[in-house]
Amino acid sequence: MSQFVSDLTNILNLGLPKSQVRLVPGTGVSLSIGDAFINLHGNWRVKYLRIIQDSGSFDLAVSGLSISTTINRPMVSGVNCQAVVGSAKIRFHGGTSWLYNLFSKFVDQICPLVDEAIDDMNPHLKTLNVLAQVDKYAEIEYSMVESPVVSNSNIDLSLKGEFYNIGQHKEPPFSPNPFSLPPQDSNMLYIGLSAFTINSAGFVYNSAGALSLYITDDMIPSSPIRLSTRTFGAFIPQIAKQYPGLMMKLLVKTVKEPTITFEPDNVTLQVQSAVTAYAIQPKSTLSPLFVLNLNASVSAKIYVEGVKVAGTLTLNEIDMALAKSYVGPFDVRSLNNIILMVLKIMVIPKVNARLEEGFPLPAIGKMNLVNTQLQILKGYMLIGTDIQFTA
Structure with missing residues (x-):
């Protein structure tokens, strides 16, 4: 389970200070991400939900982001994946409006990246001496x-x-x-x-x-x-x-x-x-x-x-x-x-x-x-x- 989190973190380039992996009875595994640390190449950086630009700044608040997947037999697959932003509020201080679109595209990419991380686990599971x-x-x-x-x-x-x-x-x-x-x-x-x-x-x-x-x-x-x-x-x-x-x-x-x-x-x-x-x-x-x-x-x-x-x-x-x-x-x-x-x-x-x-x-x-x-x-x-x- 910890290897799955590590692989997922590396793929998403996320540090997960408030992430949590838990088991969901009758379903499988749930990975929840709270405060995110996101590296953006260029002049922007996001740290603990505060985004700063050289020529200005704005605040970004996100809650309710979760990723869920289900374990089947005998391999792991993502039957159900949902990436949901419970609420998002952006306050600009001289920044640019394209960041909102960037964040929306980032959320849209979470499930495909989760599927990729899960696929990477299956070769390891195939080594089980059945x-x-x-x-x-x-x-x-x-x-x-x-x-x-x-x-x-x-x-x-x-x-x-x-x-x-x-x-x-x-x-x-x-x-x-x-x-x-x-x-x-x-x-x-x-x-x-x-x-x-x-x-x-x-x-x-x-x-x-x-x-x-x-x-x-x-x-x-x-x-x-x-x-x-x-x-x-x-x-x-x-x-x-x-x-x-x-x-x-x-x-x-x-x-x-x-x-x-x-x-x-x-x-x-x-x-x-x-x-x-x-x-x-x-x-x-x-x-x-x-x-x-x-x-x-x-x-x-x-x-x-x-x-x-x-x-x-x-x-x-x-x-x-x-x-x-x-x-x-x-x-x-x-x-x-x-x-x-x-x-x-x-x-x-x-x-x-x-x-x-x-x-x-x-x-x-x-x-x-x-x-x-x-x-x-x-x-x-x-x-x-x-x-x-x-x-």
Whole structure:
């Protein structure tokens, strides 16, 4: 908004000692000009409504000059522009009468110049990342879903905020829940990001098969515990008997999209996955050993980095059940500690490395977020921030 005033001021060559930009409920933006400082090239000058000529002077009083425009979607346009002189009185002291005509022509030019200033804003608005690619799997759409709502103090924009597979906009099997932002006035911009947005990301990555990871022994840090039939044979003797002295491989894969839940000051993630264990035969042939169904409860910490939202996960607890065994029945509780180790040391760090790269927030041009604060509320998170634009 301040950039609009600055552009308009430069175009009109006005200093605006009593100008005011305000929001008009249901309409858009209004710019009112009170006392004007107008530079006239030549012998005339106008300063705070007093015009002086070298060979004489006169007084000029103007009131009620206003400029109004309306914001549409998704670009700014001047639907309504009015430049009105509520009253004008000119008193001459040896001056010339052509100044009245000059002032009338100046008023007639205000709306065309406003339209020009508005047109100059649209290239900046076009930089809004309405569809931003996240990585090779996903893109996020921030298109407007309805016209802006203008009140006395703010402009509310309803943006879609949904992840899609690249080139395939398939809706997830769940719908967003409506929410409203609480009254806030300490920051320039507030963004509400619902649980639906995060969950749509889970749906996209799960559909793309990206939420799977093979775990091999060379991924395990230095430890006496190795990913081998000897290690697992200590818990499941049948494995050591049928496949002695072989290395193993684990496949950890989600079976449905993860579900995130926002509660005040608390973010949890429920993940349903399967762990399939293989013995690696000569020539790298894989022999399946067992399949575990795994439900995991994960805590999440979410933060804003630059113009991206990022996060880290911490594993809380797991619940395992035997889905299928190729080596006969066994007690899955005996594997609890070793599966926990695999998840904490190898799976969670891999996921966190991706989450720390972040996902783009809606932004215009070279916009930086400063003094940013994030609150976790029921069903959504609230980001309050100030904005800086760089050239």
